[in-house]
Structure formats: C-alpha cells, structure tokens
Amino acid sequence: MDNNLVIYNSLTRKKEQFTSIIPGHVGMYVCGPTVYGDPHLGHARPAITFDILYRYLNHLGYKVRYVRNITDVGHLEADSDDGEDKIEKKARLEKLEPMEVVQYYTDRYHNFMDKLNVKKPSIEPRASGHIIEQLQIVDKIMEAGYAYESEGSVYFDVVKYNEKYNYGELSGRVLDDLLNTTRELDGQTEKRHSVDFALWKKASPEHIMRWPSKYSEGFPGWHLECSAMSTKYLGEQFDIHGGGMDLLFPHHECEIAQSTVANGKKPVRYWMHNNMITINGQKMGKSLGNFITLEEFFTGSHKLLDRAYSPMTIRFFILQAHYRSTVDFSNEALQAAEKGYRRLMDGLKTLEKVKPGKESGFNVDEWSNKCYEAMNDDLNSPVLIAHLFEGVKHINNMAAGKSSLNEEDLEKFRKSIEMFSYDILGLIDEEDTSGAGNTVLNEVVDLLLKLRLEAKANKDWATADQIRDELQKLGFVIKDTKDGSEWELK
RNA sequence: GGUUCCGUGGCCGAGUGGCUAGGCAGUGGUCUGCAAAACCACGUACAGCGGUUCGAAUCCGCUCGGAACCUCCA
Known part of the structure; x- marks a missing residue:
C-alpha cells in the first residue's frame, strides 16, 4: 500500500x-x-x-x-x-x-x-x-x-x-x-x-x-x-x-x-x-504519588488544579506536544490549550456558514498536503495543529469577506479540515448545543435576540444591553454579526 | 554509578546548517452604539563557552542545569 x-x-x-x-x-x-x-x-x-x-x-x-x-x-x-x-x-x-x-x-x-x-x-x-x-x-x-x-x-x-x-x-x-x-x-x-x-x-x-x-x-x-x-x-x-x-x-x-x-x-x-507527562518537571506517576486522575481533571477536584478541564481540553493539550516529547502539566498550559481548542472549534463552526466566492484566495491542495506531511512525519500532531490554525485564519478571513474559495475548493477545504480535526485528531466540539432536545431552548433564545435586534434598531440600548447582560449571566455568549447575532451556551 | 534524552521569546510547544512553526498571554489599531468575537500589526528566542563552516538554535567538544530508565509504573 x-x-x-x-x-x-x-x-x-x-x-x-x-x-x-x-x-x-x-x-x-x-x-x-x-x-x-x-x-x-x-x-x-x-x-x-x-x-x-x-x-x-x-x-x-x-x-x-x-x-x-x-x-x-x-x-x-x-x-x-x-x-x-x-x-x-x-x-x-x-x-x-x-x-x-x-x-x-x-x-x-x-x-x-x-x-x-x-x-x-x-x-x-x-x-x-x-x-x-x-x-x-x-x-x-x-x-x-x-x-x-x-x-x-x-x-x-x-x-x-x-x-x-x-x-x-x-x-x-x-x-x-x-x-x-x-x-x-x-x-x-x-x-x-x-x-x-x-x-x-x-x-x-x-x-x-x-x-x-x-x-x-x-x-x-x-x-x-x-x-x-x-x-x-x-x-x-x-x-x-x-x-x-x-x-x-x-x-x-x-x-x-x-x-x-x-x-x-x-x-x-x-x-x-x-514520552511521559511531567508535573513540575518530574514524571507523573504512581510511585511518586504526584499523579492527578482524569476524574480530578474533569471535576477540578485536586488541589493543584485551579478549576476543571474538559476531556477535549486534555486531549488537545496532549496533542499539542509531539508524543515523543515530555509534556509538562500546568494550569497555565491547560488554559492555553483550552482556548486554542475553542479557537479551532469556533473556526470550524464558522466554516459551516461560509459561502463560496468566485475566486479562491489560497491553495487548498497545498494546505492539505502540508497537513498530510505533518502526520506522515512520525505523527507530528503539533505541526498539524499549527496548520489547522492557519486554516482557521483563512476561515475567519472568508467570514469577514476578506478572502474566499470557489465552490469546489470550499467543499474540498471543508472536508479536509473537518477530516483532520474530527477524524484524525479525534476532537469533538463539546459546546455543540444544536443537538436534539434543545429545540425549545433554541427558539426561546432566538426570540430574545430578535427582540434585542428590534431594540437595537430603535436605538433602545438599555433594553438591548439588558437582554444581552441577562443572557450572559445565564451563561450565554452573545456575538453580534453584521446581520444579527449568534449565541452559544457555555 | 551505568545507559539514554533534553535545555527555544512571559508561558506552552514545533523546527534541527541559510528561507526566522503555531497556540496562550501582552501592546497598538480596524470593526461595533458599547461590549464580545473576529481581523491587522508588533516581540529577531534558541543554557553558557569554545570550535567546524561563507553561514549554526540546528554539526562537534567542554561546562552548567534538568529528566527518564536501571525496581511496579502509561
């Protein structure tokens, strides 16, 4: 083969x-x-x-x-x-x-x-x-x-x-x-x-x-x-x-x-x-008694943890280092991994809404090949992730109307970046709230945001901000776009 | 003590002879009613000292520092 x-x-x-x-x-x-x-x-x-x-x-x-x-x-x-x-x-x-x-x-x-x-x-x-x-x-x-x-x-x-x-x-x-x-x-x-x-x-x-x-x-x-x-x-x-x-x-x-x-x-x-995962530069292991269980990570119940970290944060954290290098645990590193992971997932979410353009602003095949090269080089996941972030930059540019891909390239790019992110790296969007069972909630939030949009149109900033602030208190993240607003539940 | 490996900017982490990954944090700006998000711009880092070379973070030597294995361990 x-x-x-x-x-x-x-x-x-x-x-x-x-x-x-x-x-x-x-x-x-x-x-x-x-x-x-x-x-x-x-x-x-x-x-x-x-x-x-x-x-x-x-x-x-x-x-x-x-x-x-x-x-x-x-x-x-x-x-x-x-x-x-x-x-x-x-x-x-x-x-x-x-x-x-x-x-x-x-x-x-x-x-x-x-x-x-x-x-x-x-x-x-x-x-x-x-x-x-x-x-x-x-x-x-x-x-x-x-x-x-x-x-x-x-x-x-x-x-x-x-x-x-x-x-x-x-x-x-x-x-x-x-x-x-x-x-x-x-x-x-x-x-x-x-x-x-x-x-x-x-x-x-x-x-x-x-x-x-x-x-x-x-x-x-x-x-x-x-x-x-x-x-x-x-x-x-x-x-x-x-x-x-x-x-x-x-x-x-x-x-x-x-x-x-x-x-x-x-x-x-x-x-x-x-290689090993280290903690304060030392191997995390049973014999040293310095290990943190996965449950403790997921619940934040360990004295060395500032807070809980989700499974995908842990996965991303591990993948951001090459498997033959040691990787040092710290709250700072974990939080950086969490943000990076969110950036990638948000980018992929944005990509779903990107419309094809007439011209292609970058070479999809070239980009895809670089991703393969990274994987082929002894499973260099950190380099692959770097390329995925480059992909996110392209996505954001496209969403902002600063770049585009024609229909064929866009489809190719979407398939490729999703394949590397989900199928190869095995990442899952933990914030995917669009699943079944949330239909009513979705409609209620959409309704509130529609009201807010109307308030904004009337320059009723007090009402608009009230809706946003109250929703944020409940854990929603509101992002305004040029034709309305998007939301997600943290 | 033996064997092996490593020391990269504030943090994490790739690269391994010339083309100076990436993420997080930071600063400035664009956008926005404000905010968030996004985008743009900015940091010339490679433990130290020698050597090889036209050129070294990358090769060689030494020094310093750290780790893993030699015992169950992922």
Missing part, C-alpha cells in the same frame, strides 16, 4: 518508512492499563497517541487490528517480599474480590477513555483470560532450553539468551553492565542471575490469584501476557508495538526475548514509545 508515513522506531532509534508485513493490513499492539487504580493523566497519553495512529492508519486505507490489553494479574508489588499480587493487595485492602476490583477499574478506564473520545481497540484481551496461552509459552521456552525451574517458579535465562541473541537491543543496555549494576533484591536466591526474570511464579499460601500448572500453583510472570496475547491475536510477527517509554526496559526488552525464543523470530517490526 502506498503511503509516506514515517515513524520513529525505538528499536533502531531512527525514523523509518512504514510498510506493513501484509499489504493493506496492520497489526498493532499497545500496552494497556493495570487495572488496580483510577486512570490518571499519564494513562491518557498512550491511549490518545495510539488512537491517533489507529485513526490515521485507517484513514490511509489500512485494515487495522488494534489490540490493547488489560492487565489484571501478574505484576508484583514493588517492595513486597512475598510476591503479593497488586490486584490482590488492593482487593484485600478494600475487602473485595480481586475480579471485582478489576471490573470496577476496567469500567472506569473505559468510561474515561470514552470521554476522551479514544476509539475502542479491536480486541481488548485480559491477562487472566490467557493463562493457558501464557503457560504454553513457558513450555516452549523451557523446551528451547532458555528457562529453568526453581522451587516451582520458572525463570528466563537472560545470560544464556544473550549468548545467541542480543538482550538489550531495544533499550541499549549491555548485559555486563546490568549484571554489575542491578541491585540485590530479596528472593533472588531462586534465580541464577539477577537479570533473569520470572515466567511463572509459584504462589505463596496466602496468594489467592492462582492457577494450576505442571510447575506449581501460581501465576504468570511480569512480562508474559503481552507476548502471549500479541502472538495469539496478531501472529508471531506483527507490525507495531506501542506503549509508554517507561515500559521500554525491562518490560519490552523481556517481551522480545520471550517471543524470540518461543516463536523463533523477532516479534515486532516497529516499536513506538510515547
């Missing part, structure tokens, strides 16, 4: 022309959330980043199978010696069934992703639903001789793997350095080397999330689920694997090792990693 899409491949640390393994089809896997807590701003970034990629690939004509997992088992608590499962710990704290916790936060995650207008993936597999597949991979790796059993647990032999393959090819690590610098952790006696990682962990007696296997009653290791589920749904080799940069090592490095041994080939063509 023809395209000019270039994406930055973390594996080669270069921008590369994108070509899919099977022409016309793309397999894409993105690491989803671990559902033991409320989604925060950091979760929004990969969801939105890869949502853009998904939308754009679809737009280019690819049939995309987009798999984004839900991690509901398997990750060990950072400083717990007994290997207690995160989900389980939270469950005990809240006296809920582990799967109840999983369900609750999964629903929350879905709900907030919907608000952010993130498209649902094609498949959203759960780790707990793929224990058999994970165990099959453990067996394969055992048979290949790259894993060993130790007291009911199974570990991947990184040192042996590195003799034939390159452990560290993705993250740029050197095994010898890792062996020297990795600090000693408890429970490491079972492992031959500090760098070895668990494929299967034997459950301690109090561990309730457990599954039977020939090794022990236990649960799958840290990194296995992604290898299992990506292989199952996308095949042994697929096109794109995405996730946050913090997953690059060790998670994705281990994934490569596992899949390479299990399937005998490199699993992924293009690795893509989004």
Whole structure:
C-alpha cells in the first residue's frame, strides 16, 4: 500500500518508512492499563497517541487490528517480599474480590477513555483470560532450553539468551553492565542471575490469584501476557508495538526475548514509545504519588488544579506536544490549550456558514498536503495543529469577506479540515448545543435576540444591553454579526 | 554509578546548517452604539563557552542545569 508515513522506531532509534508485513493490513499492539487504580493523566497519553495512529492508519486505507490489553494479574508489588499480587493487595485492602476490583477499574478506564473520545481497540484481551496461552509459552521456552525451574517458579535465562541473541537491543543496555549494576533484591536466591526474570511464579499460601500448572500453583510472570496475547491475536510477527517509554526496559526488552525464543523470530517490526507527562518537571506517576486522575481533571477536584478541564481540553493539550516529547502539566498550559481548542472549534463552526466566492484566495491542495506531511512525519500532531490554525485564519478571513474559495475548493477545504480535526485528531466540539432536545431552548433564545435586534434598531440600548447582560449571566455568549447575532451556551 | 534524552521569546510547544512553526498571554489599531468575537500589526528566542563552516538554535567538544530508565509504573 502506498503511503509516506514515517515513524520513529525505538528499536533502531531512527525514523523509518512504514510498510506493513501484509499489504493493506496492520497489526498493532499497545500496552494497556493495570487495572488496580483510577486512570490518571499519564494513562491518557498512550491511549490518545495510539488512537491517533489507529485513526490515521485507517484513514490511509489500512485494515487495522488494534489490540490493547488489560492487565489484571501478574505484576508484583514493588517492595513486597512475598510476591503479593497488586490486584490482590488492593482487593484485600478494600475487602473485595480481586475480579471485582478489576471490573470496577476496567469500567472506569473505559468510561474515561470514552470521554476522551479514544476509539475502542479491536480486541481488548485480559491477562487472566490467557493463562493457558501464557503457560504454553513457558513450555516452549523451557523446551528451547532458555528457562529453568526453581522451587516451582520458572525463570528466563537472560545470560544464556544473550549468548545467541542480543538482550538489550531495544533499550541499549549491555548485559555486563546490568549484571554489575542491578541491585540485590530479596528472593533472588531462586534465580541464577539477577537479570533473569520470572515466567511463572509459584504462589505463596496466602496468594489467592492462582492457577494450576505442571510447575506449581501460581501465576504468570511480569512480562508474559503481552507476548502471549500479541502472538495469539496478531501472529508471531506483527507490525507495531506501542506503549509508554517507561515500559521500554525491562518490560519490552523481556517481551522480545520471550517471543524470540518461543516463536523463533523477532516479534515486532516497529516499536513506538510515547514520552511521559511531567508535573513540575518530574514524571507523573504512581510511585511518586504526584499523579492527578482524569476524574480530578474533569471535576477540578485536586488541589493543584485551579478549576476543571474538559476531556477535549486534555486531549488537545496532549496533542499539542509531539508524543515523543515530555509534556509538562500546568494550569497555565491547560488554559492555553483550552482556548486554542475553542479557537479551532469556533473556526470550524464558522466554516459551516461560509459561502463560496468566485475566486479562491489560497491553495487548498497545498494546505492539505502540508497537513498530510505533518502526520506522515512520525505523527507530528503539533505541526498539524499549527496548520489547522492557519486554516482557521483563512476561515475567519472568508467570514469577514476578506478572502474566499470557489465552490469546489470550499467543499474540498471543508472536508479536509473537518477530516483532520474530527477524524484524525479525534476532537469533538463539546459546546455543540444544536443537538436534539434543545429545540425549545433554541427558539426561546432566538426570540430574545430578535427582540434585542428590534431594540437595537430603535436605538433602545438599555433594553438591548439588558437582554444581552441577562443572557450572559445565564451563561450565554452573545456575538453580534453584521446581520444579527449568534449565541452559544457555555 | 551505568545507559539514554533534553535545555527555544512571559508561558506552552514545533523546527534541527541559510528561507526566522503555531497556540496562550501582552501592546497598538480596524470593526461595533458599547461590549464580545473576529481581523491587522508588533516581540529577531534558541543554557553558557569554545570550535567546524561563507553561514549554526540546528554539526562537534567542554561546562552548567534538568529528566527518564536501571525496581511496579502509561
């Protein structure tokens, strides 16, 4: 399939022309959330980043199978010696069934992703639903001789793997350095080397999330689920694997090792990693406790927030930075994003009313091509947005009668700018009040404004201003135009 | 300590050898009964110091500052 899409491949640390393994089809896997807590701003970034990629690939004509997992088992608590499962710990704290916790936060995650207008993936597999597949991979790796059993647990032999393959090819690590610098952790006696990682962990007696296997009653290791589920749904080799940069090592490095041994080939063509969202220059994250949940953003209920910010403001804020750059959170930046977002939406609204002229004052194809170039250049959404603002300038000029497009160009331009704004960037006009159910309200406001127009015609400024002021108090924004006035409800 | 990355005008944020994105804020103006909105004009910024080059924010070196990963993390 023809395209000019270039994406930055973390594996080669270069921008590369994108070509899919099977022409016309793309397999894409993105690491989803671990559902033991409320989604925060950091979760929004990969969801939105890869949502853009998904939308754009679809737009280019690819049939995309987009798999984004839900991690509901398997990750060990950072400083717990007994290997207690995160989900389980939270469950005990809240006296809920582990799967109840999983369900609750999964629903929350879905709900907030919907608000952010993130498209649902094609498949959203759960780790707990793929224990058999994970165990099959453990067996394969055992048979290949790259894993060993130790007291009911199974570990991947990184040192042996590195003799034939390159452990560290993705993250740029050197095994010898890792062996020297990795600090000693408890429970490491079972492992031959500090760098070895668990494929299967034997459950301690109090561990309730457990599954039977020939090794022990236990649960799958840290990194296995992604290898299992990506292989199952996308095949042994697929096109794109995405996730946050913090997953690059060790998670994705281990994934490569596992899949390479299990399937005998490199699993992924293009690795893509989004950067972190920072707060006061530091990563926003669970471990630092400095995260702000999406709910807190939408309601304004966090001490660092001046006020609430809408889902589309958050989306626009994230898209105004390139996905591989860090983006620093601040109220000022968010408010600037909100205004910019409104400017774009208002421009699109104005465009609906623009009438075609005889001449075309600017080259629509040229403009459209620049938009494509921005997207093709490793999804450069900030540059695309800059072009969209240029489009808004054209729109405003046309509305002011200072420029125009002929009928054909106007239609082309409208389609193009709406496509980039709504379909590719996934923006929605949150202030769209013209929906059903508002008919009566619309007519009432229109009536009041008609009265005001009459008052204005009679130079009865007192009445005219009274109507405007009272409406403004109720939250309406009144904009006078040359043939009347427009309004919207804030 | 190791590996990697970054430091751009008041703020956010693109660019990455010559053609000086964009948004927000600010100032002046046009329009308007006033206002809002819109439009027009205005800011020569690239951490510091050297070097390469006809020419560097962009390449190289050093210095300073910051971050990420090395441990669960989006």
